[in-house]
Amino acid sequence: MPTVHSATYDLLRRRGMTTVFGNPGSNELPFLKNFPGDFRYILGLHEGVVVGMADGFALASGAPALVNLHAAAGSGNAMGALTNAWYSHSPLVLTAGQQARSMIGVESMLANVDAPQLPRPLVKWSYEPSCPEDVPRALSQAIHTANLPARGPVYVSIPHDDWGHEVSEETALLSEREVTSAALPSDAQLRTLAERLNAARHPVLVLGPDVDAYGANGLAVALAERLNAPAWVAPSASRCPFPTRHACFRGVLPAAIQGISDRLAGHDLIVVIGAPVFRYHQYAPGRYLPEGAKLIHITCDMQEAARAPMGDALVGDIYAMLDQLVPHVRQSGRARPEPQAAPEPQVDPEGMLTPETVFDVMNAVAPEDAIYVKESTSTVTAFWERVEMRHPGSYFFPAAGGLGFGLPAAVGVQLACPERRVIGVIGDGSANYAITALWSAAQYRIPVVFVILKNGTYGALRWFSRLLNAEDAPGLDVPGLDFCALAKGYGVEAVAVSARHDFEAALQAALADDRPRVIEVSTTTIEP
Numbered sequence: 245m246p247t248v249h250s251a252t253y254d255l256l257r258r259r260g261m262t263t264v265f266g267n268p269g270s271n272e273l274p275f276l277k278n279f280p281g282d283f284r285y286i287l288g289l290h291e292g293v294v295v296g297m298a299d300g301f302a303l304a305s306g307a308p309a310l311v312n313l314h315a316a317a318g319s320g321n322a323m324g325a326l327t328n329a330w331y332s333h334s335p336l337v338l339t340a341g342q343q344a345r346s347m348i349g350v351e352s353m354l355a356n357v358d359a360p361q362l363p364r365p366l367v368k369w370s371y372e373p374s375c376p377e378d379v380p381r382a383l384s385q386a387i388h389t390a391n392l393p394a395r396g397p398v399y400v401s402i403p404h405d406d407w408g409h410e411v412s413e414e415t416a417l418l419s420e421r422e423v424t425s426a427a428l429p430s431d432a433q434l435r436t437l438a439e440r441l442n443a444a445r446h447p448v449l450v451l452g453p454d455v456d457a458y459g460a461n462g463l464a465v466a467l468a469e470r471l472n473a474p475a476w477v478a479p480s481a482s483r484c485p486f487p488t489r490h491a492c493f494r495g496v497l498p499a500a501i502q503g504i505s506d507r508l509a510g511h512d513l514i515v516v517i518g519a520p521v522f523r524y525h526q527y528a529p530g531r532y533l534p535e536g537a538k539l540i541h542i543t544c545d546m547q548e549a550a551r552a553p554m555g556d557a558l559v560g561d562i563y564a565m566l567d568q569l570v571p572h573v574r575q576s577g578r579a580r581p582e583p584q585a586a587p588e589p590q591v592d593p594e595g596m597l598t599p600e601t602v603f604d605v606m607n608a609v610a611p612e613d614a615i616y617v618k619e620s621t622s623t624v625t626a627f628w629e630r631v632e633m634r635h636p637g638s639y640f641f642p643a644a645g646g647l648g649f650g651l652p653a654a655v656g657v658q659l660a661c662p663e664r665r666v667i668g669v670i671g672d673g674s675a676n677y678a679i680t681a682l683w684s685a686a687q688y689r690i691p692v693v694f695v696i697l698k699n700g701t702y703g704a705l706r707w708f709s710r711l712l713n714a715e716d717a718p719g720l721d722v723p724g725l726d727f728c729a730l731a732k733g734y735g736v737e738a739v740a741v742s743a744r745h746d747f748e749a750a751l752q753a754a755l756a757d758d759r760p761r762v763i764e765v766s767t768t769t770i771e772p
C-alpha cells in the first residue's frame with residue numbers, strides 16, 4: 245500500500261518538483277528520510293535564504309518550487325521573503341513540519357499553533373490537513389493553487405507523524421491530473437479594446453513584471469511598434485518587460501502619484517499591461533491621471549484590477565490577450581519615437597567608483613544575455629539607463645522591496661538558468677539580510693557573480709530622510725563592513741576593488757570561473 249510519504253514524492257516527481265529548498269528541524273525529518281535519489285535538496289542556513297532561493301528559482305523557471313521549512317520559528321523567519329513572493333506572483337509551495345498530532349493541543353515544543361493563520365495574508369491558500377490520508381490531496385491542491393492565475397505562494401503544515409500512514413491506491417489519480425486555465429476575454433471585448441487603441445491620438449504603454457513572467461515581451465514590442473507609442477516600465481519594477489535599447493523604451497516610471505501623471509502628460513490613453521495600477525512608493529499626492537487621459541489596465545490578477553484607484557481593467561492571460569489583440573491594432577501613421585540618448589560617462593573620484601561607472605563596465609563586460617538580480621535601492625535609475633537588457637527573464641528585483649531577496653534569489657535564478665550567467669548587484673546594506681546565501685552558493689558550486697556596491701550607507705534612506713524631513717534620523721550608515729572577510733567565511737572567493745580597471749579585471753575573472761565570486765566595489769552614493 246502507498247504511504248503519505250511515497251504518494252507525496254510520486255506527486256512531486258510527476259509535477260517536476262524534484263528540487264527541495266529547505267532548512268530542517270526534527271518535525272521535517274520523517275518527510276526527508278529515504279530522500280529519493282532523483283530529488284535534490286538545497287539547504288539554506290536561514291529560512292529567508294531558503295524562500296529567497298526558491299523564489300528566484302520559481303520566477304526564472306516559471307514553474308512551482310517546493311520549500312520545506314521548520315514549524316513556527318522557521319515559517320516566521322520566512323515571512324520577509326514571502327512579502328516579495330506574494331507581490332511577484334511567485335508560485336511557491338511552502339510546506340512546514342508540524343508537531344505530532346497528539347502534541348499540538350498541549351502546545352509542546354515545536355508545535356505550530358494555529359499553523360494556517362501564521363503566513364496570512366502573504367499566501368493564496370494556507371492549510372493543515374485534518375487527517376494524514378488527506379496530505380497528498382492537500383499538496384496537490386497547493387500545487388495547483390500556486391500555479392493558477394494570479395499565481396502566488398501557498399502554505400501547507402504537515403504533522404510529522406502523518407508520513408508513515410498508508411493511503412488509498414486512489415491517491416495515484418492525483419498525479420494524473422492536468423489543471424490549466426485559459427483566461428481570454430471575448431472577441432467583442434478584444435475588438436472594443438483594439439478600437440480604443442486605434443482611436444487614441446497619443447497612446448502610451450506602461451509595462452509590468454507579468455509581461456516578462458508570461459514571456460510576452462515580444463508581443464509588447466509588437467504592440468508598441470504598431471502604435472508607434474512610447475513604452476514605460478511600471479514603477480517599482482521587479483522584472484524587465486521590454487528591451488531597454490528599443491527606440492520606444494522610455495525607462496522606469498517614478499513611484500509617485502504626481503510624478504507618474506507628470507511623465508504621462510499629453511497622452512490621451514494609458515495602457516497598463518502586467519502591473520498593478522500602480523506600485524507607488526514615496527507619498528507624493530497629486531492627480532492620478534494627467535489632464536484628458538483615460539487608462540486601460542490589462543492584468544492577470546483580479547485583485548490588482550479591483551483595487552486600482554482609476555481606469556478600466558480587463559483580467560486574463562497576459563500572453564494570450566496580447567497575442568489576440570495585436571493583430572487587431574492598425575499600424576499607426578505616427579512617427580516612431582526617437583531612441584533615448586546614451587547617458588554621459590561619469591568622472592570617478594580618487595579611490596572609488598561611481599555606480600554609473602560600475603554599470604558602464606558591467607554593460608561592456610557581461611554576456612549580452614546576462615541575468616541581473618538587483619538589490620541596491622539608490623542605484624536603480626542609473627542601472628536601467630546604463631545596463632542593456634534585451635531578453636525575457638533578464639532582471640529581478642524584490643517585488644515588495646523586502647531586502648534579503650538579492651543574494652538568495654541570485655542563487656535560485658542561476659540554479660534555474662545554468663545556460664546564462666547571473667550577476668547579483670547588491671547594496672552593502674541589503675547584502676546583510678541574507679548573507680548566508682553565500683554559503684549555499686559555495687556548497688552547491690553555483691557560479692553567481694555577486695557585485696556588492698559599498699557606499700557605507702543606506703543610500704535610499706538618505707534620500708527618503710530628506711523627503712520626509714528626517715535627516716537627523718539615526719541608523720542610516722553601515723560603515724566598517726568587510727565583505728571579502730564575510731564571503732571567505734562562507735567559502736566564497738572575494739576581492740575588493742576601487743578603480744575601474746580593477747573592477748573590469750575582477751568581473752572578467754569572475755565570469756570566467758565556474759564558482760561563485762564576490763566583488764566588493766567601493767562606490768560613491770548617488771541620489772535615487
Ligand SMILES: Cc1ncc(Cn2c(C)c(CCOP(=O)(O)OP(=O)(O)O)sc2=O)c(N)n1
Nearest residue numbers: 620621622645646647671672673674702703704
Ligand atoms: C527587510 C527590510 N528591512 C529594511 C528595509 C528598509 N530599507 C533599507 C534598509 C534600505 C537601504 C538599503 O541600502 P543598500 O546599501 O542595500 O542600498 P543603497 O545604498 O543603494 O540604497 S532601502 C529600504 O527600504 C527594507 N526595505 N527591507
Ligand SMILES: [Ca+2]
Nearest residue numbers: 671672673701
Ligand atoms: Ca549602501
